[in-house]
Amino acid sequence: MELAKRYYLTAKKLESIAKALKEGDFAPDIRSIPPPPGQTPQQSGPEDQPPLLSQDTSQEEDQATPEACWVKSICTGPETPCEQLEIRACRPTDCPALPQAEDTYTYLIDLFLQQQQRCLSYCQQFSHMGNIEETTRFEELAETSVQHAEELRESQRRGYPVPKHHTEECIINTFKINPDLTGNELELIIVRGINLPAVTGASSAHVDTIVRFEFQFPSLEEAQKDQTRPVKDSVNPVFNEHFKLFVKKDHRAFKRVILSKGIKFEILHKEGLFKTDKVVGSGQLKLDSLDTQCEIRQLIEVMNRRKATGGHVEVQVRVREPLGGPQPHTVSQCWLVLDSLPIPWALPPKSRPQEDNTRKASGRSSACLLL
Known part of the structure; x- marks a missing residue:
């Protein structure tokens, strides 16, 4: 009777842990899960304890959330090469909050279209400045944003789940200019x-x-x-x-x-x-x-x-531009990035060669077949 009672309490505890894990309330500690029936619980020694985190690391984990974004500094200018990227953690409040699940697709598509417009604006600015390298770079970013928007539309149409994504803060060093105006x-x-x-x-x-x-x-x-x-x-x-x-x-x-x-x-x-x-x-x-x-x-x-x-x-x-010369301008914007493609895009199937129903001659010429 005591054994059945212990099994019943163990099952109830496992059921509550599974329910909390499914709802995402907390991540259960493996050591708190009761052992299976017939096995005695093991005593955890000092070597089994997880390593203690430093005070700074624990504070960072307390501030982190699943929606935390990352910062990616893109230096675009003649003084700093663009290949030097600085990536650091950023507070979630620096980036826009994610909407409800049913509106996520529309929200992400709108963000990609906004990124495309910003890229085209930067293309126009760098083009007027004569910087062909940066103009080409932002043209490629604009094409990528449009491609991701189309992929999300197709993924939503097929009923796929929302792909994993994160937000990066892009810091762009450029010059303030109004390209819609001429110099006069x-x-x-x-x-x-x-x-x-x-x-x-x-x-x-x-x-x-x-x-x-x-x-x-x-x-x-x-x-x-x-x-x-x-x-x-x-x-x-x-x-x-x-x-x-x-x-x-x-x-x-x-x-x-x-x-x-x-x-x-x-x-x-x-x-x-x-x-x-x-x-x-x-x-x-x-x-x-x-x-x-x-x-x-x-x-x-x-x-x-x-x-x-x-x-x-x-x-x-x-x-168009300051009368005393170009004005350096630093832009900091949140940039949306997809971690993976939402749809398992497969290569087009290879076309199978059509089977020839005609009888093949092995070791004989066509003239021999006619005879």
Whole structure:
């Protein structure tokens, strides 16, 4: 009776351990599993104990999770060869969290398509810089990302489980550049207005706002001017309008405008047909920071003569590259990598030679067969 009771308790303990292991709650210790019936438990000596981990190693294991990603530093630049890679463990919070199991395929496919777009953008940048080696490298990475996306689609269609994958952080050393602009273009973006002043006696709910700008290049008489469309009934208008201005970096007047004058802005209220628009404020954007940056974003304070109105205009200025020379730029991005192909892609079966049903002559010529 005691033996049956002991067997029953052993079976229950094994059942609970198997259930916990299946659900992934914990990894059971092998030494805690009871011995099979009829075998006495062995005493574990000091030599059977697992080696103790150092304090640093135990802390790293406490922070690690199954979703932990790895960091892979890719040095792309003339100073550091690209073959030197640094791989280290990274906190899971540095990489995006994985979605639920049913959405994993869609999530991974979207990530690969985003990687393809980033690779094409880097291809364009390195191509404009004349770096053929890096251009070719990112073209291959873009093709690989598209291939993995297609493999995942096919794997999802066939009902295969999600393949093993991990995330790496790629650190890319490049130069900041806006390849969509030419060397003689300056793009001005008037984004929005914030608490712009209204005409005296007018309600802020019945205000049509316009932003006008003036860029005094190549000269004061030939200044480049334009304005936004009117936005009705708002002192917080949203414009998001783009303007392309002509510049010439080597021109003496251009350097003078960049360092001292910049771009002048005026805030106007549209009065209606046959009426002159009223100026309610003005501001100025300095462009001296373009000497070291190819893109600036700033809030311009709106002034009424010399008095602050409390309003601002958000603008953005872009050039192809900094006026003082190339600007080094380091990009750190999480990169998705498949550990194995999701589908057991097999080589196409070899075509079997068609069997010749005609009778073969062994040691005889065709002339002999006819006789």
